[in-house]
Amino acid sequence: MKKTIAVLLAALMLLSILSVVSASAIKQLALTGKVGDCKWTYYNDLKELRVTDGTEIMSDENNKYPWSSWDNIGQVKKIVIGNGIKNIGPSAFENFSSVTSVELPDTLENIYYCAFDSCKSLKSITFPNSLKAIANHAFACCGLKSVKIPKSVTRILFCAFISCYDLSEVIFPDGISATVGNSAFYNTNLKSVYLPAGITQIDELAFGYYSTDGYTDTSVNGFTIITPKNTVAEAYAKANGFKLKNAVAIRDWKVTGIKNLTYTGKPLKQSNILVSKSGEYADFTVKYKNNLNVGTATVTLTGEGDYYGTITKTFKISKAKNPMTVVCKKTVTANSKKKTTIKKAVTAKNPQGAVSYKTNNKKVTVKKGTMTVAKGLKKGKTYTVKVTVTAKGNKNYKSGSRTVNVKIQVK
Secondary structure, three states: OHHHHHHHHHHHHHHHHHHHHHHHHHHHOOEEEEEOOEEEEEEOOOOEEEEEOOOEEOOOOOOOOOOOOOOOHHHOOEEEEOOOOOEEOOOOOOOOOOOOEEEOOOOOOEEOOOOOOOOOOOOOOOOOOOOOEEOOOOOOOOOOOEEEOOOOOOEEOOOOOOOOOOOOEEEOOOOOOEEEOOOOOOOOOOOEEEOOOOEEEEOOOOOOEEOOOOOOOEEOOOOEEEEOOOOHHHHHHHHHOOEEEEOEEOOOOEEEOOOOEEOOOOOOOOOOOEEEEOOEEOOEEEEEEOOOOOEEEEEEEEEOOOEEOEEEEEEEEEOEOOOOEEEEOOEEEEOOOOOEEEOOOEEEEOOOOOEEEEEOOOOEEEEOOEEEEOOOOOOOOEEEEEEEEEEOOOOOEOOEEEEEEEEEEEO
């Protein structure tokens, strides 16, 4: 009877353990399956959706995705798209309202319409240099604040970033060759935009417009387009009555003349900065930050006149040599039969950091400049004692040592 009970108890314990393990596994790896030709996995604990091992994220024949019916779609915080995936299909991640982070692969080429529409918590995203097209409404109503368009992009379709109300910066690189569709950046917080010569087409309402009632198109007060002369962007600015500044962006220009410097106690500035490209030199203003103390200083170069944009560089400020000097009494007198104290025998001037003293004679010590000579030195003899003074240094100065000689006449 006892043996039977023991067996039953062991079986119950095993079932309990399996139940705990199973529950833990379900909690960690909630759902998984196929989408398009890819594998998808949702990690409930991490609130993270990963899509990997394929080339296209596409809906089924009913235009549905595996997560289309999720009740907790608003709980997803992060989306990770695996390497090898080239296309993100229409409305793939629409209404993922709590997503704050999206990782895109270096293989991505196309983001289809409404792919990230209404991802209201998405504040930033990094596009790969493989990206070719951003389709209509791809990022409509997102929380994006700044967008950097890769040079590889050739098409930004209509309403791609419409109603991104916090979007205050869009960066187009020189060398891009792209078209911008109707209302692509409508209803944003853009007050100005730099458009390089490679923007070959700008459709109506693409930049500089908003609406408060959903029907009336209103131009942004003071909206400014910065662009080189004789460009499509210049024509767009004139046609829409926007402010126009003809300038060339210097963001990717070469900067020379910035060197590492040594602390001096005063704000440090570079003396020969040049910003150039293909033999052309830009005009710019210079602003410094953290350029007084030892560490990393920042210099910001901002184009002026015919030049636009900023370049930020850093330089190191290293510790200076310790400025401490040491003076001493050349000759002092000590008593052979008792301890002798000589005040101000050694004086450290302008030391940086804690000061310590060391001598080459065990019977002679120095502390805070006062020399103490123990009894026992031979009467009538003169000793030459080397005193090494060390300043430890601090955040702006190196440690430093000075050695002086003091003659001790013993009586």
